[in-house]
Amino acid sequence: MTIKLIEADTLAERLKHYPLAVLKATMALPGGGTSEHTHTEHLPDSQTIDLDNEGSRHKQGKVHQRLDTDDLARLVGKLGLTPQSEVVVYDGFGMFCAPRIWWMLKAIGHDKVRVLNGGLPAWQRAGGLTNQQSKSAPFHQLYQPQPQKGWFVDSAEVLAALNTETQIVDARSPARFDGNEPEPRAGVRSGHIPGSLNVYYQELLTDNRLRSAAELNAIFDKKNVNLQQPIICSCGSGITACIVGMAALICGAPKVTVYDGSWTEWGSDPALPVELSQ
Incomplete structure (x- = not known):
């Protein structure tokens, strides 16, 4: 069975030795609740996908519709990802919106993607360092998606x-x-x-x-x-x-x-x- 989760201590060790792409999923809770944007800390070298904005389609009054395959490919390509990138997704709540990014990436055929179990709070409890800002992509990539049915x-x-x-x-x-x-x-x-x-x-x-x-x-x-x-x-x-x-x-x-x-x-x-x- 493909591993879907990664623990904070395992991620910390892998970051010492492997070039991982770390993505922070953000959104506001429905009904005007806590916003993910209030979690201002970021894992080192992580980039952000905002599901309330560029990470979703918002047509005809609908919310959080998944991006078309090509639109998602362009978005992750702008973040420097390729289909071979090893990706870890997390959110500031712990376990809330990160699985949505995981699911979307699986739907375009991305194989190496896991969710940080416990998210930012688990990372901080494990003593992981954080930054106040997310990083910008060093360069854009042409991401070639391989759409998968059934997601x-x-x-x-x-x-x-x-x-x-x-x-x-x-x-x-x-x-x-x-x-x-x-x-x-x-x-x-x-x-x-x-x-x-x-x-x-x-x-x-x-x-x-x-x-x-x-x-x-x-x-x-x-x-x-x-x-x-x-x-x-x-x-x-x-x-x-x-x-x-x-x-x-x-x-x-x-x-x-x-x-x-x-x-x-x-x-x-x-x-x-x-x-x-x-």
Whole structure:
């Protein structure tokens, strides 16, 4: 199984001997919460991808849509990456938006990419040095993507998956999933995709780090998620769905994808069905 995470002490040691490309994923929490930009510290020589800006498409009122393959290739090329680059992604929260960058890179065929488990807080606890500014790319590269199917699906594919063996797993909080708490984005209905299962992404974390594979397996089992059947992960806007998706892959799930538009798209479309918990 491809290694998807790297621990802070391992990263510190590798940085002494190998030329790694370190990327910081940034964004603001939905609903006007804490911004990633308040975390002003950066790992040494790291560069930034802002998912609220250049790291996403924001067309037709949608948020955090994945970049087209060519647009993402141009973006990472400007950061000096090539398909052979060994990449580590982290964020300032610990484990929040970095998996989204990981997922996007996997979708364009980037093989050597891992997420720093625990992010900036874990790095600091391990005694790692930080800088006040991110670095600029020394030179641009022509990045040649190799698009891979199966990493993302759209609303039509989710609709077609209803009432099949495919499981829709929603990473939002139980209150939002049940429809008992309003959505943080205006114009989005409350509730969830019919028949979906709720695995709140925070339950997969401890101290803002992904739990062990054994613990993750136990949580999925408790939530009645069959890891051997196809899984579509959803959330508010496609960010924390990637945490659930990564956790499922770590547990050995063979077929996991992310609904790119997630609940912001689904809940905004009156033509799509919505379910409320009893």
